[in-house]
Each structure stands twice: as C-alpha cells, then as structure tokens.
Amino acid sequence: MVVPLLLFFTPVLNFAIGFVHLKKTIMPTLCPCGSSKKYSDCCEPYINGVVKAPSAEALMRSRYTAYTVHNAEYLYNTSAPAMHRHLTKALILNWAKSNHWIKLEVIRATQNLVEFKAYYLDNKLQAQVHHEVSTFINQSGSWFYEDGSYI
Numbered sequence: 001m002v003v004p005l006l007l008f009f010t011p012v013l014n015f016a017i018g019f020v021h022l023k024k025t026i027m028p029t030l031c032p033c034g035s036s037k038k039y040s041d042c043c044e045p046y047i048n049g050v051v052k053a054p055s056a057e058a059l060m061r062s063r064y065t066a067y068t069v070h071n072a073e074y075l076y077n078t079s080a081p082a083m084h085r086h087l088t089k090a091l092i093l094n095w096a097k098s099n100h101w102i103k104l105e106v107i108r109a110t111q112n113l114v115e116f117k118a119y120y121l122d123n124k125l126q127a128q129v130h131h132e133v134s135t136f137i138n139q140s141g142s143w144f145y146e147d148g149s150y151i
C-alpha cells in the first residue's frame with residue numbers, strides 16, 4: 001500500500017515544489033515600501049547594512065520597510081543620536097509588532113524632508129493612517145531620522 005501511495009504522491013509533490021519555485025522565480029518578493037522594485041534590489045541592502053541609504057527618501061522608505069520586517073536594530077541605528085534618549089529598541093519593536101503594516105505612500109520628498117502616509121491596522125484591527133512630515137540629517141555620509149511632526 002505504501003508503494004502505490006508514494007508512486008502517486010511523488011509526482012504531486014514534485015509538481016508542488018516546482019510550482020513554488022516557479023512562483024518565486026517569476027514573482028520575486030516586492031519591497032514593502034511600495035517602490036515596485038524587488039525587496040533585494042530596494043530596501044534590503046540598506047536594512048542589512050550592505051549599502052548606506054543614499055537619500056533621505058531612501059532612508060525613510062527603508063525605515064518603513066524595517067517596521068514591516070520588525071527590524072528594531074535598524075530603526076534605532078538610523079535615528080539621530082539625539083533621539084536615543086527617548087527611544088529603546090524594545091519600544092520600537094513593540095510598535096512595529098503591534099500593528100499590521102499595509103502600505104506606504106510618499107507624498108513629497110526634498111533633500112532632507114519626507115512627507116508620507118503609512119497605512120496600517122492597529123492591534124484592534126482598526127484601519128489607521130499615520131501622516132507625518134519627517135526631517136532627516138546627514139552625518140558623515142549617513143542619513144538619520146531627525147524629527148517628525150504628525151499631520
């Protein structure tokens with residue numbers, strides 16, 4: 001009985017594995033920041049520390065993405081040192097995990113300012129929009145989140 005079952009399931013399993021592989025190849029994971037680029041060609045190299053975010057907007061997008069992947073380390077490290085007094089990685093992680101991040105909309109960006117809307121479901125599954133104008137500072141060639149005001 002085992003052998004016929006195996007004979008039946010092996011092709012099915014192979015087909016399933018092949019389909020998953022095909023899906024990964026054809027439809028690479030898109031970056032959560034909404035750039036329409038692959039995650040690996042967008043925010044991932046910044047978040048993994050391979051490359052520095054080249055602009056305030058790139059940093060802002062990568063910070064949104066870091067919330068979606070719960071990377072508190074990156075969010076802490078890309079906050080201006082002056083903010084560290086009010087910030088802990090645990091607080092960041094808690095905020096990142098207690099919401100379900102849906103999408104990011106960048107409304108305008110200048111050299112050191114980004115206005116954006118982040119859409120998410122809160123821990124009561126209520127739809128929320130976080131609308132903020134953020135300012136960024138460049139120190140020694142690295143961009144940092146300096147301040148933000150809610151709109």
Ligand SMILES: [Zn+2]
Nearest residue numbers: 031033042043
């Ligand atoms: Zn991205």
